[in-house]
Amino acid sequence: xxKEFRLSVVTGDGTVFDDSVDYLxxxxxxxSVGVLAGHASMLCAxxxxxxxxxxxxxxxxxxxxxxxxxxxGRETTVLVAEGETLE
Amino acid sequence: xxxxRAIRSRIKSVQNTQQITKSMKMVAAxxxxxxxxxxxxxxxxxxxxxxxxxxxxxxxxxxxxLAAPKANNRVCYVLIVGNxxxxxxYNAALLRYVQELRxxxxxxxxxxxxxxxxxxxxxxxxxxIRKSFEISDTPSAQEAQTLCxxxxxxxxxGEADEIVxxxxxxxxxxxxxxxxxxxxxxxxxxxxxxxDVIFEPDRDVLLNTLVDLYLDNSVHAxxxxxxxxxxxxxxxxxxxxxxxxxxxxxxxxxxxxxARQAAITTEISEIVGGASALSGGH
Numbered sequence: 001x002x003k004e005f006r007l008s009v010v011t012g013d014g015t016v017f018d019d020s021v022d023y024l025x026x027x028x029x030x031x032s033v034g035v036l037a038g039h040a041s042m043l044c045a046x047x048x049x050x051x052x053x054x055x056x057x058x059x060x061x062x063x064x065x066x067x068x069x070x071x072x073g074r075e076t077t078v079l080v081a082e083g084e085t086l087e
Numbered sequence: 088x089x090x091x092r093a094i095r096s097r098i099k100s101v102q103n104t105q106q107i108t109k110s111m112k113m114v115a116a117x118x119x120x121x122x123x124x125x126x127x128x129x130x131x132x133x134x135x136x137x138x139x140x141x142x143x144x145x146x147x148x149x150x151x152x153l154a155a156p157k158a159n160n161r162v163c164y165v166l167i168v169g170n171x172x173x174x175x176x177y178n179a180a181l182l183r184y185v186q187e188l189r190x191x192x193x194x195x196x197x198x199x200x201x202x203x204x205x206x207x208x209x210x211x212x213x214x215x216i217r218k219s220f221e222i223s224d225t226p227s228a229q230e231a232q233t234l235c236x237x238x239x240x241x242x243x244x245g246e247a248d249e250i251v252x253x254x255x256x257x258x259x260x261x262x263x264x265x266x267x268x269x270x271x272x273x274x275x276x277x278x279x280x281x282x283d284v285i286f287e288p289d290r291d292v293l294l295n296t297l298v299d300l301y302l303d304n305s306v307h308a309x310x311x312x313x314x315x316x317x318x319x320x321x322x323x324x325x326x327x328x329x330x331x332x333x334x335x336x337x338x339x340x341x342x343x344x345x346a347r348q349a350a351i352t353t354e355i356s357e358i359v360g361g362a363s364a365l366s367g368g369h
Contacts, residue, residue: 010135011132012128028287041283042285043286043293066296067300082229
């Protein structure tokens with residue numbers, strides 16, 4: 001089993017997502033960035049687009065607005081102006 | 088008999104008023120709960136964004152919102168009033184407060200109003216209105232962003248060198264006090280940021296994004312606080328109104344009973360009088 005880390009996606013209207021994931025893919029101004037557990041501390045700008053996260057082989061897509069992602073230890077926080085889970 | 092009917096119809100109309108005030112109180116209470124919970128969620132966002140801002144550090148950079156104002160000697164008051172009246176002195180006190188601020192201010196001033204109240208009241212305050220916004224009873228992040236984008240534009244275009252949010256600060260359900268909060272210029276916080284962090288793509292881009300998020304968040308928080316206060320004020324006012332109608336109905340019912348009793352007494356004494364007159368005749 002892949003190592004997991006905690007991901008929370010927060011907007012001004014509430015928390016869109018808060019759970020453990022195996023893999024995270026963030027849309028940024030310079031292309032998409034992949035994050036796995038144990039990633040170095042990173043602060044990264046987020047562009048409006050679709051954020052993907054994978055857990056146990058299942059992929060969840062979240063539409064996000066402009067914001068920042070904070071990768072720190074075993075926790076990643078994505079702060080965005082807007083966010084919505086896509087089916 | 089006419090008196091009785093008048094009292095009955097009066098009671099009926101007071102009961103109707105009571106129904107209205109009670110339902111308004113209930114609606115205000117429901118809206119209050121909604122804005123309060125939204126306010127709680129927003130606090131989490133504010134806390135997270137402050138943590139990240141600390142890691143980035145706010146010194147340096149060429150962000151126009153952190154830069155000193157292009158002195159043009161104009162201040163912009165963003166007056167956040169309620170959407171409706173019937174909430175005690177909530178709106179009127181705020182208008183008085185902004186007039187006081189204006190008197191103490193040496194610079195030129197103009198207003199940006201938010202909320203539906205006072206279309207004809209606010210212009211009499213003697214401060215020119217630049218633009219009016221309408222915000223729903225439970226302001227969303229989207230609405231805050233629209234307003235904030237406009238305010239940021241005012242500042243960066245040099246239209247105003249200070250942007251002040253004026254709104255009723257929420258102390259408790261029973262108490263709101265008019266207050267102000269400077270939105271722009273931002274005062275850079277202490278601290279140079281965390282050196283061990285990778286910045287992608289670079290610090291300036293991140294700082295700009297964060298500043299935007301922070302400003303949107305500040306506006307959103309002020310809107311929610313103002314609306315929470317408005318709903319609380321309306322709930323209090325409507326509770327008082329419902330209590331008053333209750334009292335009035337009590338008084339009127341008493342008056343009605345008195346009048347009815349008097350009518351009955353008169354009737355009986357008339358019958359008795361008539362009977363005794365008849366029996367006295369025989």
